[in-house]
Amino acid sequence: MRLSFFFLLLFVLQEPTFAKQSSYVVYMGAHSHGEMSQYDLHQVKESHYDLLGSFLGSHDTAKDAIFYSYTRHINGFAAILEEELALEIANHPNVVSVFQNKGRKLHTTRSWSFLGLETDGEIFPSSAWEKARYGEDTIIANLDTGVWPESKSFGDEGFGPIQPRWKGICQNNTSVGGFKCNRKLIGARYFNKGYLAALSTSNSSHTTTINSPRDYDGHGTHTLSTAGGSFVRDASVFGFGKGIAKGGSPRARVATYKVCWPPINGDECYDADVLAAFDMAIADGVDIISASIGGNPSPYFNDTLAIGSFHATKKGILVVCSAGNSGPMDGTVVNVSPWIFTVGASTMDREFSDWVLLGNGKYIKGESLAPKSLQAGKYYPLVSAAQVKALNASVEEAKLCKSRTIDPRKARGKIVVCIRGDNARVDKGQQVALAGGVGMILANDHDTANEILADPHVLPASHINYSNGILVSTYINSTKFPKASITRTSTRLGINPAPFMAAFSSKGPNTITPEILKPDITAPGVSVIAAYTEAQGPTNQVFDKRRVQFNSISGTSMSCPHISGIVGLLKTLYPHWSPAAIKSAIMTTASVIDNVHEPITNASNIQANPFHYGAGHVQPNRAVDPGLVYDMTTTDYLNFLCALGYNEKSIALFHAGHYLCPKNFSILDLNYPSITVPRLKNTITVTRTVKNVGSPGKYKAHVQNPRGISIFVSPPILEFTTLCQEKSFHLTLEVVKGKISKNYAFGRIIWSDGYHNVSSPIVVMAM
Numbered sequence: 001m002r003l004s005f006f007f008l009l010l011f012v013l014q015e016p017t018f019a020k021q022s023s024y025v026v027y028m029g030a031h032s033h034g035e036m037s038q039y040d041l042h043q044v045k046e047s048h049y050d051l052l053g054s055f056l057g058s059h060d061t062a063k064d065a066i067f068y069s070y071t072r073h074i075n076g077f078a079a080i081l082e083e084e085l086a087l088e089i090a091n092h093p094n095v096v097s098v099f100q101n102k103g104r105k106l107h108t109t110r111s112w113s114f115l116g117l118e119t120d121g122e123i124f125p126s127s128a129w130e131k132a133r134y135g136e137d138t139i140i141a142n143l144d145t146g147v148w149p150e151s152k153s154f155g156d157e158g159f160g161p162i163q164p165r166w167k168g169i170c171q172n173n174t175s176v177g178g179f180k181c182n183r184k185l186i187g188a189r190y191f192n193k194g195y196l197a198a199l200s201t202s203n204s205s206h207t208t209t210i211n212s213p214r215d216y217d218g219h220g221t222h223t224l225s226t227a228g229g230s231f232v233r234d235a236s237v238f239g240f241g242k243g244i245a246k247g248g249s250p251r252a253r254v255a256t257y258k259v260c261w262p263p264i265n266g267d268e269c270y271d272a273d274v275l276a277a278f279d280m281a282i283a284d285g286v287d288i289i290s291a292s293i294g295g296n297p298s299p300y301f302n303d304t305l306a307i308g309s310f311h312a313t314k315k316g317i318l319v320v321c322s323a324g325n326s327g328p329m330d331g332t333v334v335n336v337s338p339w340i341f342t343v344g345a346s347t348m349d350r351e352f353s354d355w356v357l358l359g360n361g362k363y364i365k366g367e368s369l370a371p372k373s374l375q376a377g378k379y380y381p382l383v384s385a386a387q388v389k390a391l392n393a394s395v396e397e398a399k400l401c402k403s404r405t406i407d408p409r410k411a412r413g414k415i416v417v418c419i420r421g422d423n424a425r426v427d428k429g430q431q432v433a434l435a436g437g438v439g440m441i442l443a444n445d446h447d448t449a450n451e452i453l454a455d456p457h458v459l460p461a462s463h464i465n466y467s468n469g470i471l472v473s474t475y476i477n478s479t480k481f482p483k484a485s486i487t488r489t490s491t492r493l494g495i496n497p498a499p500f501m502a503a504f505s506s507k508g509p510n511t512i513t514p515e516i517l518k519p520d521i522t523a524p525g526v527s528v529i530a531a532y533t534e535a536q537g538p539t540n541q542v543f544d545k546r547r548v549q550f551n552s553i554s555g556t557s558m559s560c561p562h563i564s565g566i567v568g569l570l571k572t573l574y575p576h577w578s579p580a581a582i583k584s585a586i587m588t589t590a591s592v593i594d595n596v597h598e599p600i601t602n603a604s605n606i607q608a609n610p611f612h613y614g615a616g617h618v619q620p621n622r623a624v625d626p627g628l629v630y631d632m633t634t635t636d637y638l639n640f641l642c643a644l645g646y647n648e649k650s651i652a653l654f655h656a657g658h659y660l661c662p663k664n665f666s667i668l669d670l671n672y673p674s675i676t677v678p679r680l681k682n683t684i685t686v687t688r689t690v691k692n693v694g695s696p697g698k699y700k701a702h703v704q705n706p707r708g709i710s711i712f713v714s715p716p717i718l719e720f721t722t723l724c725q726e727k728s729f730h731l732t733l734e735v736v737k738g739k740i741s742k743n744y745a746f747g748r749i750i751w752s753d754g755y756h757n758v759s760s761p762i763v764v765m766a767m
């Protein structure tokens with residue numbers, strides 16, 4: 001197989017390359033057909049060759065240029081084209097958009113930040129699990145780096161026959177050395193033509209693409225097992241965090257669609273492949289698509305995740321995506337279209353804590369998942385990395401413990417303090433170990449504040465927060481012979497406050513459509529323990545020869561599949577609910593209070609807001625009984641696109657049929673479960689409709705006004721007599737005179753029948 005791969009690569013490289021040639025996706029909207037035969041699929045492909053052929057002059061040239069035809073639900077193709085031609089094709093009446101096959105990133109802080117925590121216990125109270133039969137009727141798809149099929153998390157003991165509606169396959173299912181699916185892991189496919197196209201036109205030297213859905217990275221195994229992993233007893237990372245590993249929907253069936261490969265200039269998942277995976281997953285019959293990936297936000301018709309997920313939503317599939325790891329700056333959130341469920345990341349109430357003991361008798365709490373520990377009670381000389389820097393290294397680089405910046409003659413036998421930033425945290429530890437250091441104290445910088453991650457370091461270590469880092473530095477400066485010790489790690493539960501927002505979690509406002517609040521929700525994404533590949537060490541660094549069945553990682557990549565798993569429960573419980581209804585149920589029941597009954601904070605212990613967490617922190621037990629939902633259909637999303645000014649012709653293609661835009665639809669009236677008014681002058685009225693999915697009852701509106709804004713609800717009481725009855729209400733927002741702050745202000749509306757609290761954030765900026 002290696003041979004055929006190298007052959008392919010050489011072939012691609014030897015083709016004449018023109019400066020302006022690159023790979024593009026030509027998106028042509030939806031297919032108007034229903035179920036299609038093989039013959040029809042062939043016809044669709046031919047129509048793609050014809051279209052491109054009309055530009056290139058020949059059907060055969062077009063056939064050579066096209067490397068994907070999207071034939072099932074998504075209409076279009078991916079091809080190697082010259083830039084000018086791409087622009088020309090964009091004007092063809094059957095084409096919605098043409099965009100470059102760009103790379104996207106996996107949303108973990110993995111390579112630069114590693115940590116550890118568990119997914120079981122507190123987060124998924126058993127009543128929701130039992131009500132929803134552990135998600136047993138649901139099929140969850142994951143677009144990621146593939147999966148390690150031998151992982152116990154994908155064991156199928158006790159699983160019955162696969163649902164007859166499943167149409168997927170298991171690629172590379174050969175009996176010897178192949179990739180084996182079972183009744184739990186029911187499907188596996190890989191998509192790498194877009195990746196190979198990008199590789200052929202890049203200066204990157206990666207040659208390790210293997211034509212298989214197997215996970216050689218770890219990310220995909222971790223995310224899929226978080227969403228739908230089976231119960232596995234005695235799971236732990238080096239004995240820490242021991243417990244029963246399980247996904248959010250432990251009885252769901254799962255399928256992997258491998259679209260992410262070794263990075264080319266930092267990007268690992270390519271648009272053309274992502275779109276192909278969406279098209280296939282929809283056709284295979286999945287119920288949920290979980291995608292912990294994202295690029296830069298772009299207009300919806302140029303955004304492969306927005307396009308793919310729109311087609312999925314039309315077929316009743318809810319798509320859950322990560323918000324990104326570019327926090328804590330404002331406006332960094334990605335995957336912002338209203339039909340996507342966008343997830344931020346926050347902490348859990350569990351810690352892998354150890355203590356740094358200083359020679360002056362002070363002790364400081366840190367975290368680590370290092371399997372090695374120092375001799376109990378023994379103190380070692382303590383130095384800052386800058387004090388033991390190599391002569392030819394700069395202080396700035398040495399502080400971060402970058403490669404070859406520490407002088408072994410000075411560091412040997414000592415505990416070295418490294419500052420967080422830039423290079424991988426686990427690599428800092430490796431550098432200290434290489435220089436003969438006995439231990440590492442990893443101190444946060446100002447921006448990462450109190451965000452502490454327990455990593456599987458190669459030497460005894462402790463990760464401490466920013467203010468404690470200053471304390472250590474002050475101590476070092478205060479005495480001639482500073483010394484310290486680091487205790488063994490122990491797993492602690494009931495930590496508070498929890499949750500708080502991870503500093504890395506990307507934040508609103510939404511830079512594409514500020515009227516839609518993003519992210520939508522937050523879930524655990526710090527130090528999450530789940531299954532891992534056995535093709536890599538837990539730090540994913542070449543020096544790490546250790547192998548683990550479970551690993552601890554952090555990122556919105558890890559919070560996203562928590563939500564996917566919970567969506568799986570709701571899907572089993574309410575198979576006929578729309579994606580929007582399920583999303584609404586999870587959002588309106590979320591909490592904005594932490595485990596000490598205070599408002600959820602950011603990583604600096606300052607009150608957080610909906611730009612951090614959207615509707616709040618997920619509460620699965622409440623989500624299965626929301627009372628009311630804000631529902632939407634495809635028509636609502638089409639009206640939304642109309643209101644954004646997308647032209648009717650493109651919308652018609654997107655939709656596969658004529659669509660008449662309503663004359664007077666306001667984006668503010670999209671029936672979203674949160675309300676955002678980014679430019680309020682004087683006063684405005686927005687409308688929402690709620691559907692009763694509980695019992696008959698009378699709901700009363702409770703409003704918390706955003707600062708400087710007054711809100712009037714009409715009617716203030718909604719009475720429901722039957723199931724599925726819908727009622728509309730209006731919210732009139734008015735700027736209080738003299739109170740224009742030109743900053744966003746945050747409030748809430750809660751519809752309550754005394755038991756159900758149907759809560760939506762209100763986000764307003766007065767101009």
Ligand SMILES: *[C@@H]1O[C@H](CO)[C@@H](O)[C@H](O)[C@H]1NC(C)=O
Binds near residue numbers: 090098099298302
């Ligand atoms: C979106 O695609 C269109 C062509 O369809 C192109 O003109 C435009 O520059 C793209 N915009 C972005 C932000 O990529």
Ligand SMILES: *[C@@H]1O[C@H](CO)[C@@H](O)[C@H](O)[C@H]1NC(C)=O
Binds near residue numbers: 169170171172
């Ligand atoms: C095994 O792989 C082949 C080739 O991809 C495919 O046709 C077949 O359906 C697969 N079998 C299963 C059980 O998925």
Ligand SMILES: *[C@@H]1O[C@H](CO)[C@@H](O)[C@H](O)[C@H]1NC(C)=O
Binds near residue numbers: 001172210
């Ligand atoms: C996996 O199967 C595909 C065809 O379905 C084949 O091209 C590829 O070489 C196989 N990969 C491995 C590693 O066997």
Ligand SMILES: *[C@@H]1O[C@H](CO)[C@@H](O)[C@H](O)[C@H]1NC(C)=O
Binds near residue numbers: 204265
């Ligand atoms: C390869 O390309 C990237 C992006 O185009 C660039 O940043 C990098 O410097 C290039 N590397 C080399 C060795 O040319």
Ligand SMILES: *[C@@H]1O[C@H](CO)[C@@H](O)[C@H](O)[C@H]1NC(C)=O
Binds near residue numbers: 393394404
């Ligand atoms: C410093 O010099 C050593 C020995 O020549 C070399 O191995 C190392 O890479 C250099 N470090 C830096 C930061 O340049």
Ligand SMILES: *[C@@H]1O[C@H](CO)[C@@H](O)[C@H](O)[C@H]1NC(C)=O
Binds near residue numbers: 365449466467468604
């Ligand atoms: C660091 O932790 C200490 C408790 O050990 C706490 O008092 C302090 O506020 C934390 N610092 C930051 C920046 O969160």
Ligand SMILES: *[C@@H]1O[C@H](CO)[C@@H](O)[C@H](O)[C@H]1NC(C)=O
Binds near residue numbers: 473
């Ligand atoms: C300790 O001394 C170093 C070197 O003089 C200095 O850079 C650092 O800021 C000092 N630490 C504190 C907390 O003052």
Ligand SMILES: *[C@@H]1O[C@H](CO)[C@@H](O)[C@H](O)[C@H]1NC(C)=O
Binds near residue numbers: 448503
């Ligand atoms: C937390 O919020 C405060 C106030 O907005 C801000 O100054 C601080 O930088 C934030 N910290 C983090 C880690 O986001």
Ligand SMILES: *[C@@H]1O[C@H](CO)[C@@H](O)[C@H](O)[C@H]1NC(C)=O
Binds near residue numbers: 664
């Ligand atoms: C259109 O909307 C505006 C503002 O909501 C309203 O004043 C106007 O009456 C509406 N026109 C029609 C025809 O519905």
Ligand SMILES: *[C@@H]1O[C@H](CO)[C@@H](O)[C@H](O)[C@H]1NC(C)=O
Binds near residue numbers: 754
């Ligand atoms: C709804 O909110 C009320 C008032 O804050 C509270 O007393 C009640 O416990 C809440 N109900 C639920 C199910 O959370």
